[in-house]
Amino acid sequence: xxxxxxxxxxxxxxxxxxxxxxxxxxxxxxxxxxxxxxxxxxxxxxxxxxxxxxxxxxxxxxxxxxxxxxxxxxxxxxxxxxxxxxxxxxxxxxxxxxxxxxxxxxxxxxxxxxxxxxxxxxxxxxxxxxxxxxxxxxxxxxxxxxxxxxxxxxxxxxxxxxxxxxxxxxxxxxxxxxxxxxxxxxxxxxxxxxxxxxxxxxxxxxxxxxxxxxxxxxxxxxxxxxxxxxxxxxxxxxxxxxxxxxxxxxxxxxxxxxxxxxxxxxxxxxxxxxxxxxxxxxxxxxxxxxxxxxxxxxxxxxxxxxxxxxxxxxxxxxxxxxxxxx
Numbered sequence: 340x341x342x343x344x345x346x347x348x349x350x351x352x353x354x355x356x357x358x359x360x361x362x363x364x365x366x367x368x369x370x371x372x373x374x375x376x377x378x379x380x381x382x383x384x385x386x387x388x389x390x391x392x393x394x395x396x397x398x399x400x401x402x403x404x405x406x407x408x409x410x411x412x413x414x415x416x417x418x419x420x421x422x423x424x425x426x427x428x429x430x431x432x433x434x435x436x437x438x439x440x441x442x443x444x445x446x447x448x449x450x451x452x453x454x455x456x457x458x459x460x461x462x463x464x465x466x467x468x469x470x471x472x473x474x475x476x477x478x479x480x481x482x483x484x485x486x487x488x489x490x491x492x493x494x495x496x497x498x499x500x501x502x503x504x505x506x507x508x509x510x511x512x513x514x515x516x517x518x519x520x521x522x523x524x525x526x527x528x529x530x531x532x533x534x535x536x537x538x539x540x541x542x543x544x545x546x547x548x549x550x551x552x553x554x555x556x557x558x559x560x561x562x563x564x565x566x567x568x569x570x571x572x573x574x575x576x577x578x579x580x581x582x583x584x585x586x587x588x589x590x591x592x593x594x595x596x597x598x599x600x601x602x603x604x605x606x607x608x609x610x611x612x613x614x615x616x617x618x619x620x621x622x623x624x625x626x627x628x629x630x631x632x633x634x635x636x637x638x639x640x641x642x643x644x645x646x647x648x649x650x651x652x653x654x655x656x657x658x659x660x661x662x663x664x665x
Contacts (some may be wrong), residue, residue, distance in 0.1 A: 353633025
């Protein structure tokens, strides 16, 4: 009887997918530490993870593992090469959180534009009209560079266009004609585009190529009035350089759903800057999104056991049994 280990609670709809299978044993952990996860995996055939690290050492303790199912679409915490070597499929919940993260991106963007957090705090403190600090701004008429044109980035681009923004897009995985046909301005050189845009928003995966893609040099190319939005992964940005830019006035503001260290150190300067809007990596936290992600993550496990898992939900489709035997 296959054993499934859940490292986080699922929505009832997702649990029903697993519980409908009497041949599956479910073990639930409460966001385990690395040691707790390593102790739990021996004998398991499936592992559902949030942001837990799954490396070769963990996989080595679970020789029967068939699938690591990510509760999300990012997979930087999973050693994909090690999974592939061991024939372990890595599933993701593609299509489940696109809308939620795109809407959250717009929330961060509007929060930065209208200084929402500062205004709310001012009213609650009895100061009805906060007049100090940077001016509020409109989105319409501003230029925004969307870096990453996958399922989330495409939604963000359309939403920004609906707000009257001029949308530029950079994603080497998409042909320039495709981006242009969608009505956006293709960008082939980010450094050349940065001096002309008012906002940069990040929607790309974290890997060795994209790590610190927004660094001191890139921040130095942006307008002093520009904003940075990051609802992807914290290490895409050199956090030290970002703090310097925001503190010195080299960059006007930022909206961040992710940080380098999560949760952040209380001494992190980002927590004390008034020109930063923060959220706790919860862009995909709406109830509707939680249910969709739970169902998809559970289905990935069941379908992997049944040999029917669609490669569209797999990071390493070459690890699928039918691909390995081809």
